[in-house]
Amino acid sequence: MAMGDATLRSRLSQSAPWRRWSGLLFVAPYLLLFAAMLILPLIIGLRLSTTRSDLFGVKAEVGLENYARLFSDPVFLKAVGNTFYFVALTVPALTIIGLALALVLNNASRWSAVLRAVFFASTVLSVTVVTLIWRLVLIPDGGLAAVIARLFGQAPIAFLSDPVLAMPAIALTTIWWGIGLPMVLFLAALQQVPRDLYEAAALDNASRPRILFSITLPAIRRTIALVVIIEIILQFQLFGQAQLMTGGGPNNSTRPVVLFIYEAGWKQWQLGYAAAAAQVLFAMIAIAAMAQYYVSSRKEPA
Amino acid sequence: MSALRRPPPLAVVAVVALAVLMLVPMLWVLILSFKDNTALLADTASAFVPPYTFANYRNIMGEGQVFTWLMNSVIVSLAMTAGVLIVSSLAGYGFARLEFPGRKILFVVVLFGLAIPEQAVIIGRHQIFSALSMHNSYTALVVPGLSMPFGVFLMTQYFRAIPVEIDEAAMLDGASRFRIFWRILLPLTIPAQATLGIFTFFQAWNDYWWPLISATDGQMYTLTVGIAATQVNFAQAEGLGFLMAQAVFAGLPTLIVYLIFQKYIVRAVAGAAGQ
Incomplete structure (x- = not known):
C-alpha cells in the first residue's frame, strides 16, 4: 500500500473492519448449512468407511478392510x-x-x-x-x-x-x-x-x-x-x-x-x-x- | 426454409406413436382407479367396460393417513423452497457483489460441492440426525436439502449479470448494503427465484431416499414415501383399484402444477442439469 495514501487509509480503518467482514454475513447462513450438511457428512462417511460400525457406533478400526471385502x-x-x-x-x-x-x-x-x-x-x-x-x-x-x-x-x-x-x-x-x-x-x-x-x-x-x-x-x-x-x-x-x-x-x-x-x-x-x-x-x-x-x-x- | 425444417411424415407418425405409449400407462392406471376392487380381482380386462365407481376415491378420503402424508409433503416442500430461496439469494448476492476475506476460495469450494452425489453424504447425514435424536421431524426432512449448492450457483450467476451501476447509483444515495440487496436487486432476480423455487419444490416433493430413512414413523411420511409403503404390501393391498386411486391422488398434484408452470419447470430442470 502506498505510504502517501493517508486519507484513503484512515477511511479504510474507520469502515474496514465492518465493511471487510459484513459480506461474510450474507454468505454465512449458506456456508453453515454447506459445512454441516455436505462437508461434515462427507467426512463422517469417509471415516466410517474405515471402521466396523453398526447402529450404536464404531465397533473397531479396520483400515481398508471394508474396501478389500467389497471387492x-x-x-x-x-x-x-x-x-x-x-x-x-x-x-x-x-x-x-x-x-x-x-x-x-x-x-x-x-x-x-x-x-x-x-x-x-x-x-x-x-x-x-x-x-x-x-x-x-x-x-x-x-x-x-x-x-x-x-x-x-x-x-x-x-x-x-x-x-x-x-x-x-x-x-x-x-x-x-x-x-x-x-x-x-x-x-x-x-x-x-x-x-x-x-x-x-x-x-x-x-x-x-x-x-x-x-x-x-x-x-x-x-x-x-x-x-x-x-x-x-x-x-x-x-x-x-x-x-x-x-x-x-x-x-x-x-x-x-x-x-x-x-x-x-x-x-x-x-x-x-x-x-x-x-x-x-x-x-x-x-x-x-x-x-x-x-x-x-x-x-x-x- | 419452413418446408425444409418440417419433419418427414414417417418421423411424425413415429413420434405420435411414442406419445401414445407415454400416455397409455397413465390412462390404464386412471381407469383402474374407477373400477370396483372385486371386479378387478376377477379380471382386470373388465376395466374397459362399465360400471365405473368413485368408491376408491371415497375410501382415500375416508382414510386419514394419505391426507397426513399430503400435508407433510406440502409443509416440507414449501419450507425447503422458502429456505433455499433465502439462503441462496443471500449467498448469491454476497459472492457476486461483496468483498470479504476468502470469497473466491469459498465460492470454488461451493462449486466443488455440486459434484458430491447424495449417496456420498446420506450415511453421514443420517448419523448426524441420529446423534441429535432428530429423525421423524420436519427439521430433519428440510434442513439437508438447504445445503444444495445449485441454488447458490444459480443466484450468484444471476446477481453477476445485473449491472453494477445500479448498486453504485443506490450507494451514492446513501442506501445500505442490505437495503440495496433487499429493495433494489432482489426484485430484479424474480425470474431466477421462480426457476429455483419450482425446481426445489419438485426436488423436495419427489425426494425418496432421505425421507425413507429419516421419517420412519408413518405419521411423518411424505406422500412419496407413503405411496412406497403401500406398495410394499402390493399383494395384500386393499385392492388394485384402491392402489391405483392412490397413485392418481399422489401423481395429480405434480401434474397439475406442471401444467400450470410448464415453461418455468422445463427451464428449471434443463438449467439444473446443464450447470
Missing part, C-alpha cells in the same frame, strides 16, 4: 455389473430417443407443443408413483401387458420375476420416466443452431440426412456429450425403481450399487461397509464424468 463380495461385484448394464440399457436409448424427439418437435406448431408437454409430463412424477404405474402394467396377474398378451392368445410374461427380463423392464420404466430431460436439453441446443446455416443448405438443395449429419449434429455435439454425461451420472444412481419393482431380485439380477448401499446400511446395519460402498460409487461417478469429459473435449471441431 471380494460377489453381491457387490454383481451390483457394480448390474449398474453398468443398466447404464448401457438406458443412456444410449435416452440420448437417441431424446435427440429424435427434439429434432421432430423443434418447431412452433401447436401440436408440437402438446407433444413436448406429453413427453415431459412423466418427468415430474415421483419414483414411487412411476413404479406403481409400471408394476400395474407389468404384473402377469392382470397387468396391462398381460391383458394385451391374452388378446393375442399369448401367455402373460412375468417381467419382474424373470432374471433376464427384469432389468430391461426397469430400464424401460426409467426411459419412460426420464425421456423429458434429454429432449428439453436437445431442444434448447437446437434453438441455438444459427439459422443462416440452414438457409445456405436450402440454397444448395441439400438433402435431409445431409443437413442432419453435416449441420445439425456437428452444431450440437457439445450438448450430445453433455447429455451422455448427465445421463450416465443420473443412471449410475439407480435406486427407487429397483428397490420398489424387484427389490434387487430375482437372484440379485437387478440389484444396483445404491440399493446395495441402502441394504448394507439400513437393513443389515453395517454402516462402515455401506459407507465404503458409497465411496466406491462416488469414485465411479467421478471417473465416468471425467472420462466422458476427456473424450468429448478431444474431438476435433467439424
Whole structure:
C-alpha cells in the first residue's frame, strides 16, 4: 500500500473492519448449512468407511478392510455389473430417443407443443408413483401387458420375476420416466443452431440426412456429450425403481450399487461397509464424468 | 426454409406413436382407479367396460393417513423452497457483489460441492440426525436439502449479470448494503427465484431416499414415501383399484402444477442439469 495514501487509509480503518467482514454475513447462513450438511457428512462417511460400525457406533478400526471385502463380495461385484448394464440399457436409448424427439418437435406448431408437454409430463412424477404405474402394467396377474398378451392368445410374461427380463423392464420404466430431460436439453441446443446455416443448405438443395449429419449434429455435439454425461451420472444412481419393482431380485439380477448401499446400511446395519460402498460409487461417478469429459473435449471441431 | 425444417411424415407418425405409449400407462392406471376392487380381482380386462365407481376415491378420503402424508409433503416442500430461496439469494448476492476475506476460495469450494452425489453424504447425514435424536421431524426432512449448492450457483450467476451501476447509483444515495440487496436487486432476480423455487419444490416433493430413512414413523411420511409403503404390501393391498386411486391422488398434484408452470419447470430442470 502506498505510504502517501493517508486519507484513503484512515477511511479504510474507520469502515474496514465492518465493511471487510459484513459480506461474510450474507454468505454465512449458506456456508453453515454447506459445512454441516455436505462437508461434515462427507467426512463422517469417509471415516466410517474405515471402521466396523453398526447402529450404536464404531465397533473397531479396520483400515481398508471394508474396501478389500467389497471387492471380494460377489453381491457387490454383481451390483457394480448390474449398474453398468443398466447404464448401457438406458443412456444410449435416452440420448437417441431424446435427440429424435427434439429434432421432430423443434418447431412452433401447436401440436408440437402438446407433444413436448406429453413427453415431459412423466418427468415430474415421483419414483414411487412411476413404479406403481409400471408394476400395474407389468404384473402377469392382470397387468396391462398381460391383458394385451391374452388378446393375442399369448401367455402373460412375468417381467419382474424373470432374471433376464427384469432389468430391461426397469430400464424401460426409467426411459419412460426420464425421456423429458434429454429432449428439453436437445431442444434448447437446437434453438441455438444459427439459422443462416440452414438457409445456405436450402440454397444448395441439400438433402435431409445431409443437413442432419453435416449441420445439425456437428452444431450440437457439445450438448450430445453433455447429455451422455448427465445421463450416465443420473443412471449410475439407480435406486427407487429397483428397490420398489424387484427389490434387487430375482437372484440379485437387478440389484444396483445404491440399493446395495441402502441394504448394507439400513437393513443389515453395517454402516462402515455401506459407507465404503458409497465411496466406491462416488469414485465411479467421478471417473465416468471425467472420462466422458476427456473424450468429448478431444474431438476435433467439424 | 419452413418446408425444409418440417419433419418427414414417417418421423411424425413415429413420434405420435411414442406419445401414445407415454400416455397409455397413465390412462390404464386412471381407469383402474374407477373400477370396483372385486371386479378387478376377477379380471382386470373388465376395466374397459362399465360400471365405473368413485368408491376408491371415497375410501382415500375416508382414510386419514394419505391426507397426513399430503400435508407433510406440502409443509416440507414449501419450507425447503422458502429456505433455499433465502439462503441462496443471500449467498448469491454476497459472492457476486461483496468483498470479504476468502470469497473466491469459498465460492470454488461451493462449486466443488455440486459434484458430491447424495449417496456420498446420506450415511453421514443420517448419523448426524441420529446423534441429535432428530429423525421423524420436519427439521430433519428440510434442513439437508438447504445445503444444495445449485441454488447458490444459480443466484450468484444471476446477481453477476445485473449491472453494477445500479448498486453504485443506490450507494451514492446513501442506501445500505442490505437495503440495496433487499429493495433494489432482489426484485430484479424474480425470474431466477421462480426457476429455483419450482425446481426445489419438485426436488423436495419427489425426494425418496432421505425421507425413507429419516421419517420412519408413518405419521411423518411424505406422500412419496407413503405411496412406497403401500406398495410394499402390493399383494395384500386393499385392492388394485384402491392402489391405483392412490397413485392418481399422489401423481395429480405434480401434474397439475406442471401444467400450470410448464415453461418455468422445463427451464428449471434443463438449467439444473446443464450447470
